[in-house]
Amino acid sequence: MGDIFNQTNITLTCVFIFTLIAIELYRRHLRSKDQPPGPWGLPFVGYLPFLGKNPPRKCTCLAKTYGDIFRIQLGSWPTIVLNSSAAIREALVEQSETFSDRPDFFSCKVVNNMRSLGFGSYTPRWRLHSKIASTVLREFASPNKPTTEKIIMMEAEKLTEYFLENTHTHFDPHEEIFLAIGSVIYQICCGMDKDCRNDKGYINLIKNTKMMQEFAGAGNPIDVMPWLRYVIPSKATRFVEILQTLIVSTDTIMNEHLQTFDEKYLRDVADGLIFAEKKYCRSPKKNQGITKSDIFSTLQDFLGAGFDTSSSTLEWIILYLGHYQHIQELVQQEIDSVIGTRSVSLDDMGKLPFTEATILETQRVSPVVPICCKIFHATFWSKDLDPM
Known part of the structure; x- marks a missing residue:
């Protein structure tokens, strides 16, 4: 009797799995009729197992078979890959609004319920949010601002001193580069300090940012396979916990600025956001539904966006210069002949063509987020593509 019962369970399980697979294959067949061509993937995981260790290179290979515009399945999400400058230009410039929205990934929904600047839905409210953020950045973080240049040059001098102190041995510059870049961003956003490395808020922000990068550096699998949060709930819980620590850090900064805010003397980006909140959130005709929380959350986007990308770019430049010593x-x-012994300034842009070309070539050869460049930035989300 037991053997018959076990055999029945096995049979029912197999039938259930086969039915799910058949339904998924049928749904993909229906969706693919009006979509670009592309390779087939596996049920539930899509083409993810076949992307390998170098997804951008794999996408380049797929383009040779399916053309510059093709479709792959990333877990539960159908994704269109654009693999030529012409296709990217058409999407970004000629049909920019069609491809400006964000998919409702788990991580996007967790970050301020898709109302943040970096992960928000493309709506009139988001467009106003973007306008406010751009205005504040131009006011306090523009390269031609004397304060901005002073902060950058000060951190560059500290980094140079660190390098010179360690010329007698091999060393890893990652930590100091990360601290220097972080210090520039932190001072522009939260106030200038001669040595913000002793600032508790800065130290906590660095710590929390590193935790987020280590956790999400390889991507969040729950985003493309949302059913995983029920299989490995600890992954989703940990992401939320780390994100909450970042929110607490930035909320603390904004609350401290609120206590000393003076609209006649705006000190930094945080003050600029407070001023914008007073201007827009209290005017129903202007605010497009934007809230105080929306505007204040912009600080999280500013602080989180520049740390890793800027420091990684600088590390790649140092690596290539060390390898190609000629x-x-x-x-x-070029620097010696044009600049001499003084420090380089922003006024020297255009006077150092070979140096600038070296920087740009490094960014071309080793983009710091190639998967984003090739798949998520050069692959654009359209509301016509719905996940399963």
Whole structure:
């Protein structure tokens, strides 16, 4: 009797699994009729197992078979890959609004319920949010602002001193580069300080940012396979916990600025956001539904967006200059001949063509977020593509 019962359970399980697979294959067949061509994937995980260790290179190979515009399934999400400058230009410029929305990934929904600047839905409210953020950045973080240049040059000098102190041995510059870049961003956003490395808020922000990067550096699998949060709930819980620590850090900064805010003397980006909140949130005709929480959350986007990308770019430049020392020598010769012994300033832009070309070539060869460049930034989300 027991054997018959076990055999029946196995049969029912197999039938259930086969039915799910058949339904998924049928749904994909229906969706693919009006979609670009692309490779088939596996049920539930899509083409993810076949992307390998270098997804951008794999996408380049797929383009040779399916063309510059093709479709792959990333877990539960159908994704269109754009693999040529012409296709990207058409999406970004000619049909920009169609491809400006965000997919409702788990991580996007967790971040301020898709009302943040970086992960928000493309709506009139978001467009106003973007306008406010751009205005504040131009006011306090513009490269031609004397304060901004002073902060950058000060951190550059500290980083140079650190390098010179360690010329006698091998060392990893990652930590100091990360602190220097973070210090620039933190001072622009939260106030200038001669040594913000002793600032408790800055130390906590660095710690929390690193935790987020280590956790989400390889991507959040729950985003493309949302059913995983029921299989490995600890993954989703941990993401929320780390995000909450970042929110607490930025909320603390904003609350401290509120206590000393003076609209006649705006000190930094945080003050600029407080001023914008008073201007827009209290005017129903202007605010497009934007709230105080929406505007204040912009600080999280500003602080989180620049740390890793800027520091990684600088690390790649140092790595390449160390490997191609003849290029390093040419860069040094140009700087010596044009600049001399003084410090380089923003006024020197355009006077150092070889140095600028070296920086740009490094960014071309080693983009710091290639998967985003090739799949998520060069692959655009359209509301016509619905997940299963």
